[in-house]
Amino acid sequence: MDNQIKKLISGDEEAFRSLVLTYQKRVFHHAMQILRNKEEAEDVCQETFIQVYQSIKNYKGQSSLATWIIRITINKSLEKLRKEKRRAKIYSFLPWWMPDEAKSITSTTLHPDILLENKEKAIALYKAIDTLSPNQRVAFTLIKIEEISYSEASELMNLSIKAIESLVSRAKETIKKKIK
Amino acid sequence: MKEDEKLEEHLNAIRGLGLWHQENEVLPNLIVHRQEREKEKIIHWMVAASLTALFFSGFFIALHFIEEQKIAQQQFEQIAILYSIPNLTY
Numbered sequence: 685m686d687n688q689i690k691k692l693i694s695g696d697e698e699a700f701r702s703l704v705l706t707y708q709k710r711v712f713h714h715a716m717q718i719l720r721n722k723e724e725a726e727d728v729c730q731e732t733f734i735q736v737y738q739s740i741k742n743y744k745g746q747s748s749l750a751t752w753i754i755r756i757t758i759n760k761s762l763e764k765l766r767k768e769k770r771r772a773k774i775y776s777f778l779p780w781w782m783p784d785e786a787k788s789i790t791s792t793t794l795h796p797d798i799l800l801e802n803k804e805k806a807i808a809l810y811k812a813i814d815t816l817s818p819n820q821r822v823a824f825t826l827i828k829i830e831e832i833s834y835s836e837a838s839e840l841m842n843l844s845i846k847a848i849e850s851l852v853s854r855a856k857e858t859i860k861k862k863i864k
Numbered sequence: 865m866k867e868d869e870k871l872e873e874h875l876n877a878i879r880g881l882g883l884w885h886q887e888n889e890v891l892p893n894l895i896v897h898r899q900e901r902e903k904e905k906i907i908h909w910m911v912a913a914s915l916t917a918l919f920f921s922g923f924f925i926a927l928h929f930i931e932e933q934k935i936a937q938q939q940f941e942q943i944a945i946l947y948s949i950p951n952l953t954y
Contacts, residue, residue: 704890710883711890712884726893729890733890734894734898737898795881798877805873806874809875809877810878829878856871860870863874
C-alpha cells in the first residue's frame with residue numbers, strides 16, 4: 685500500500701492536510717460542475733474530505749485514490765441534488781404568499797470563462813439540465829460536459845456502462861426537447 | 865440530426881472551461897466543520913444516553929412502586945391472619 689495512504693490510515697494530520705491541498709480544487713470543480721452553486725459545492729467539498737478522513741481505513745486500493753475521492757464527491761453531490769428535488773417538491777405545495785426559497789435552490793452560477801455570446805446558450809442548456817433526474821444530470825455532466833469515458837463514469841458513479849449509456853441517452857432526449 | 869447539432873452547439877458553449885475557482889480555502893473550515901460534527905455527535909450520544917437513563921429510571925421506579933405495594937399487601941394479609949379479621953380491606 686502507498687506510503688501516503690498508510691500515513692492517512694494511522695491518522696497523520698500532516699498527510700491529511702497534504703491530501704486536502706492536492707485534491708481540493710478537483711473536488712470543488714466536480715461538485716461545482718454538478719451543482720453549479722458555490723455554497724452547496726463548498727459544503728460538498730467539506731463533507732467529502734470529512735468522509736475521506738473517516739473512511740480511509742476502508743479504502744482497499746481497488747481504484748486509485750483520486751477516483752475514490754471523486755466518487756465520494758459525486759455521491760455527496762447526488763445526495764444534495766436529491767435533497768434539493770425533495771425540497772423543491774415541498775415548496776411547490778406552499779401557498780403563493782409564502783417566501784419562495786425554491787427559486788434560490790436552483791440558482792445557476794455561470795463559469796466566469798463562458799464567452800459573452802455563449803451565455804444565452806449556456807443558460808438554456810443549464811435550465812434543461814436542471815429538469816433532469818439527479819442520476820441523469822450527473823451522468824450527462826460527466827460524459828457530455830466533462831467528456832470523460834463511459835468506463836471512467838461507470839467507475840465514478842458505481843453503475844454499469846449500460847446504465848450510464850441509458851442515463852445519458854435519456855438525458856439527451858430530454859435536453860434536445862427543451863432547447864428546441 | 866438538426867437537434868443533435870443544436871445540442872452540440874450548446875454543449876460547446878460550456879465545454880473546456882477549466883477548473884472552477886474556489887474562493888474559500890477548505891482546510892481552515894474543515895477543522896471547524898469536523899469539530900462541529902464531533903460536537904454534534906457527542907450531543908447526540910449524550911441525549912441518547914440521557915433518554916435511556918430516563919427510561920430505565922422510570923422503569924425501575926415503577927417496579928419499586930409495584931414491589932412496595934405487594935409488600936404492603938402481604939403485610940396486611942399477615943395482620944388479617946394474625947388478628948383473625950375476616951374482611952380487612954387493603
